Amino acid sequence: MKDLKTELTFEEQKKTYSKYFYKPLAIPNPELIDILKLGPMDPAKVLMPENINELLDSPYHEIETGYCVLPNGTAYVAVNNKFPGVTVAMINWWFAWHALEDMRYMLWFRKGHYGVSISDEDRAIILDPETKMLQKFQGRTHYVIEDAGGGPEDIQISFLTPEELGFDMDRFKSPAVGTVIGANGISSRRAGGPKSPAIMTHFVREISGGVEFRSRFWLGYHMVDKKPVKIIPDGMQIPIQVAMDLAFHNVQEFSNLASILPSLYEEMEGKIF
Structure with missing residues (x-):
């Protein structure tokens, strides 16, 4: 198990972009925080x-930011984060670069x-021009x-x-969508406990002055052969605290990323190395 690392090494400190580590964290979007403080949706x-394709249908859903536990024991988190001054190209670059x-x-x-x-194989693929x-x-x-609020976790x-997330690729085009960052996740709390599956989707599209992340998390599910499957056993329920912590964490981490990404991307000239 890899140790928790909270400080940069001397070699890391010498890199130009280490300054972003030391910058004061951005204030989490207060509008979103206030919504989450109202309690479960x-x-x-x-x-x-x-029904993931409904993200392609309408400008917005009735609830773009919220969290809850569902009757089948799974949980849900939705957050709409705004990224002023950020482009779709910057988002795609970021998810390659930061790994x-x-x-x-x-x-x-x-x-x-x-x-x-990451694996050596994935590193070679990422670094291949x-x-x-x-x-x-x-x-x-x-x-x-x-x-994400409940203690350190190892997350795959x-x-x-x-397409693997279930999107209709005939309809998957601008302006309805700019890019999608989606994944199956599996987390293990370092303090012990069962492994937790989740589907993550960041549905990114251009808005005036930047982009927005319409994030959706389905805790207790995985995508299997382009279809969602409930992984947690019947009778098990994900605690509401887990969904709430993830929602608040999402606002915090993406508020900070939004604050640094335009200048970081410009400094790195969009290069991966």
Whole structure:
């Protein structure tokens, strides 16, 4: 088990982008925090994973930010984060770039991100200049150490293509969508306990002045052969605290990423190395 890493090494400190690790964290979007403080949403207003194509249908759903536990014991989290000054190209670049070293993942949100690793095979694919940007994260697996509010977890994030997430690819085009960051996740709390499955989808589209992340998490599910499958046993229920913690963490980490990404991308000139 990899140790928790909370400080940069001397070699990391010498890199130009280490300054983003030391910057004061951005204030979490207060509008979203206030919504989450109202408590759980109505489960009847959840977008179920088998209806993922509804993200392509309408400008917004009735509830874009909220969390709850569902009658079948699974849980749901939705958050709509805004990224002013950010482009779709920056988002695709970020999800390829940050996997290559701990510091890149840590500067995203140093209060809860402790490390990232990938296989040698995935590293070679990411670093290959012939690999298209989307393929530098779609099909790749990130192994991260993260605290989303309930203590540090080891999380395996296996990124999927939009088609694997169940999207109708005949309708998957701008302006309805710019890019999608989606994955099956499996987490294990370092303090012990069962492994927790989840589907993650960040549905990214252009808005005036930037992009927005319409994030959806279905806790207790995995995508299998392009269809959502409830993984947790019948009778088991995901605690509401888990969904609430994830919702607040999502606002915190993406508020900070939104604050640093435009200048970081410009500084790195959109390069992966």
